[in-house]
Each structure stands twice: as C-alpha cells, then as structure tokens.
Amino acid sequence: MLYLEVRIMNKKTTRKRVLIKVQDLAKHYTMGSVVTKALKGISFEIYEGEFVGIMGPSGSGKSTALHQLGLLDYPTTGEIIIDGVNVNRLSEIDRSYFRLNKIGYVFQQYRNIPELTALENVYLPLRMLGKPRTYYLKEAKSLLEKVGLEGRLSHHPYELSGGEQQRVAMARALVHKPAILFADEPTANLDTDSGKVILELLKHFNKHFRQTIVMVSHEPEQIKYFDRVIRIRDGLLEKDTNIKFNKRDKL
Ligand SMILES: Nc1ncnc2c1ncn2[C@@H]1O[C@H](COP(=O)(O)OP(=O)(O)OP(=O)(O)O)[C@@H](O)[C@H]1O
Numbered sequence: 001m002l003y004l005e006v007r008i009m010n011k012k013t014t015r016k017r018v019l020i021k022v023q024d025l026a027k028h029y030t031m032g033s034v035v036t037k038a039l040k041g042i043s044f045e046i047y048e049g050e051f052v053g054i055m056g057p058s059g060s061g062k063s064t065a066l067h068q069l070g071l072l073d074y075p076t077t078g079e080i081i082i083d084g085v086n087v088n089r090l091s092e093i094d095r096s097y098f099r100l101n102k103i104g105y106v107f108q109q110y111r112n113i114p115e116l117t118a119l120e121n122v123y124l125p126l127r128m129l130g131k132p133r134t135y136y137l138k139e140a141k142s143l144l145e146k147v148g149l150e151g152r153l154s155h156h157p158y159e160l161s162g163g164e165q166q167r168v169a170m171a172r173a174l175v176h177k178p179a180i181l182f183a184d185e186p187t188a189n190l191d192t193d194s195g196k197v198i199l200e201l202l203k204h205f206n207k208h209f210r211q212t213i214v215m216v217s218h219e220p221e222q223i224k225y226f227d228r229v230i231r232i233r234d235g236l237l238e239k240d241t242n243i244k245f246n247k248r249d250k251l
C-alpha cells in the first residue's frame, strides 16, 4: 500500500512542469540619493497549473515581485525564466509581444478603459494580437458569460459595480488564454461577498482550465484557495508552504 502511494506521488511529481523560474531576483528603487532595496534576492519556481499566493506585510516587496514577473518592470539583478524564455534577454519589442501573448494581469484598481464597453475592454487584447473580428467577439462574449456578465456587454466601467468591473478586468486578462495570470490584491477594493465571487472564479479557471495563477493577497482567509503560499518579508523569501500537501496531511 505504502509502495503504491509512493509510486502515485512520484508519478504526480514527475508530471510537474516548471513554468516560471526566478533566480536571485533583486529590485532596488533609486530616488535621488535614497535607494530602497524592495527585493534583495529571491528564488523560487512556479509549476504549470498551480494557484500560488504571495503574502507578507505591507511594503515587503509583493507588488514589486509581481511587477517584475509580469514584465511591467525590469529587475536590478537576477533571472526570470518564463516558459523556457529568459525574459531579461528579450528586446523591447519581443518583450511586449511575449507579454501580450503569455501574460494576463489583474490590478487592484481594475484598470478597464473608461471609454470602452465591457465587451470592447475584453476583446481588446485579441484585437491587438490581430485576431479576426468574429473570433474576438465570440471569445469575449463567452468569457463575459463565464464570469456572469452576459447582461452587461454594452455597459461602460462607470455603469458597473466594483465587483463587476473586476470581473471585466479578469475576463480581459484571460481572453487570450495566457500561460500565467498575475493578480495583485484583486479583492482589496471589494466587499467580502464580491471578493469571494472573484476568488471562486479564479479557483474555477485554475481547476477546470488548469490556469496557472500567481496572486498577491494579504487576507489570511484566502489561503484556502491557494495550492502554495510564498511569504515575503523585508524583500526576502521567508517561507514557501505547500498548502495542498499540508491539507492532505491533515486528512
Ligand atoms: N516605484 C517605486 N519607487 C520607489 N520605491 C518604491 C516603488 N515601488 C515600491 N517602492 C518601495 O519598495 C518597497 C516594496 O514595495 P511594494 O509595493 O512591493 O510592497 P508590497 O509588499 O506590495 O506592499 P503592500 O502590501 O502595501 O501593497 C516599499 O518600501 C516601497 O515604498
């Protein structure tokens, strides 16, 4: 019996594919004579299909880490390898194209385009990728339906609630089927119920479409949604906990 369990576990472990490899990542912000060492050299790997929570105190470097991984900023030193590509070595244009193709990003402040409707906001990434109109309309409508907004296609962001705006932002971040979805405290501006809807949706995409998600959170009650929690403190990796494994241990 034990032998069988070990074999099953080995089989599972060997199937894991590294999607993101972070090596000695550091980020220093310089403002005049003040240098803030926001990240002081962190290393970790993220596997395909994982839902990873990044947690830690305010100012510990969580958003900085996500900005570097999501290619919104350049690290001071260190390597980031995403889907086998060392992204620091890409030219500016290749980096933009890589980001457009492989990465989805959800911000705390939604960041939908106010002049565009929900539908137009969601299909925008596909238009930018040069997809045909029939395709991008179909995909955007289907995704808005999945997040429960089929009745809000023609609404502008200001005509939507915070929770609805965040669901539009999520659909927009997922419409091009990115390899990784990054989310930086996506529920911080929402009430508990709307926040729960967002987390349940993220979990749904993770479970049913094997969407890899890396999400910053400061809410301990959200840990139950994560497979793993990476804790950052004062720019350093404090702890890397496999939640899934611990849950199985307790049963
Ligand atoms: N663009 C910037 N320029 C200068 N310093 C910055 C910049 N962005 C962040 N910092 C500093 O880097 C440190 C880490 O900031 P970061 O935003 O990553 O923290 P955080 O863990 O996301 O915090 P919070 O939970 O409050 O969002 C902080 O001391 C912050 O003041």
Ligand SMILES: [Mg+2]
Pocket: 062, 063, 064
């Ligand atoms: Mg932050």
